[in-house]
Amino acid sequence: MKEIVYSVIAPACNEEEGIEEFYRRVKDVMDAAGEEYELVFVNDGSRDSTIDKLLKIQSRDRRVVVLDFSRNFGHQIAVTAGIEHARGRAVVVIDADLQDPPEVIPQMIEMWKQGCEVVYGKRVKRKGESAFKRMTAFLFYRVLNVLSGQKIPKDAGDFRLLDRKVCEAMKTLREHGRFLRGMVNWVGFRQAKVEYVRDPRFAGETKYTMKKMMRLAGDGIVGFSARPLKIALPAGLAVCFLALLYLIAMIILTCVLTPPPTYLHFVLAAILGVLGLVLCALGIMGIYMGRIFDEVQNRPLYILRGKYGGENGG
Numbered sequence: 604m605k606e607i608v609y610s611v612i613a614p615a616c617n618e619e620e621g622i623e624e625f626y627r628r629v630k631d632v633m634d635a636a637g638e639e640y641e642l643v644f645v646n647d648g649s650r651d652s653t654i655d656k657l658l659k660i661q662s663r664d665r666r667v668v669v670l671d672f673s674r675n676f677g678h679q680i681a682v683t684a685g686i687e688h689a690r691g692r693a694v695v696v697i698d699a700d701l702q703d704p705p706e707v708i709p710q711m712i713e714m715w716k717q718g719c720e721v722v723y724g725k726r727v728k729r730k731g732e733s734a735f736k737r738m739t740a741f742l743f744y745r746v747l748n749v750l751s752g753q754k755i756p757k758d759a760g761d762f763r764l765l766d767r768k769v770c771e772a773m774k775t776l777r778e779h780g781r782f783l784r785g786m787v788n789w790v791g792f793r794q795a796k797v798e799y800v801r802d803p804r805f806a807g808e809t810k811y812t813m814k815k816m817m818r819l820a821g822d823g824i825v826g827f828s829a830r831p832l833k834i835a836l837p838a839g840l841a842v843c844f845l846a847l848l849y850l851i852a853m854i855i856l857t858c859v860l861t862p863p864p865t866y867l868h869f870v871l872a873a874i875l876g877v878l879g880l881v882l883c884a885l886g887i888m889g890i891y892m893g894r895i896f897d898e899v900q901n902r903p904l905y906i907l908r909g910k911y912g913g914e915n916g917g
């Protein structure tokens with residue numbers, strides 16, 4: 604068998620109305636690319652006839668691989684499974700609802716051939732999505748970047764091409780709360796973008812419920828920033844400092860004013876001071892928890908693009 608050059612991964616959850624059209628469009632694009640390819644579908648616990656349709660497609664087309672989950676594990680896990688089973692030298696992750704137009708794939712491939720190792724799709728326009736979804740997405744990316752101190756590309760979803768080396772690096776990240784966009788950014792490599800217009804869904808409705816979206820946002824923020832944990836320490840120090848200023852001011856005023864200010868001010872300063880100390884203690888715990896979190900995530904310390912020379916080098 605010839606070497607597989609491209610893998611296209613599509614997670615699908617209850618996509619019976621659109622899956623055949625999706626297959627047709629991807630097949631047209633990939634046939635035109637002129638290299639051996641495979642199309643990996645991950646059926647993420649669909650409750651409709653998606654799996655039957657996929658198996659029918661698979662029986663006709665041997666380039667199709669179907670991974671059938673025992674239940675719904677979620678989009679991010681489905682994509683992870685796809686990446687783990689993909690065999691291509693370049694791997695494209697795309698939604699099965701035709702919101703990411705397959706016709707953009709050749710542009711991604713072109714940039715990959717020029718040496719880019721990650722080509723992500725940046726949505727310049729989103730058709731057919733609610734104002735609420737667009738606004739929450741807009742805010743989410745900005746908050747995430749402020750908190751994480753990383754530059755996770757704004758308005759880029761999971762539609763992207765990954766070089767084989769990037770896929771191998773992704774496999775070494777075993778965390779359970781998965782936020783793939785952040786993880787792809789974390790592993791590094793030469794990244795580039797192509798801009799595209801996000802189409803409306805071909806059929807059906809979004810499978811990303813509010814709950815799933817919140818969970819994803821949580822995984823993004825918690826997995827990629829320890830800042831919320833540590834914020835209590837500077838806040839506590841500031842409160843302690845204020846309490847000290849208050850106390851000094853009251854001591855001075857007690858000396859110069861007659862009658863002196865009421866003792867209640869000292870009680871207030873003491874309460875403020877204790878509050879500051881408690882906040883500091885929480886912040887210090889936060890720092891240790893951040894460390895524990897890093898250790899538990901157990902990400903590799905570094906990722907090599909290659910090794911040149913030496914025993915196994917070329």
Ligand code: UDP
Nearest residue numbers: 614615616647677678698699700809810811
């Ligand atoms: N999806 C999935 N598992 C889920 C939710 C979604 O595999 O639990 C798939 C879905 O079939 C689609 C892709 O992930 O191919 C993106 O989901 P969706 O279109 O519902 O999200 P949106 O585009 O609205 O953010």
Ligand code: MG
Nearest residue numbers: 698700702804
């Ligand atoms: Mg969609």
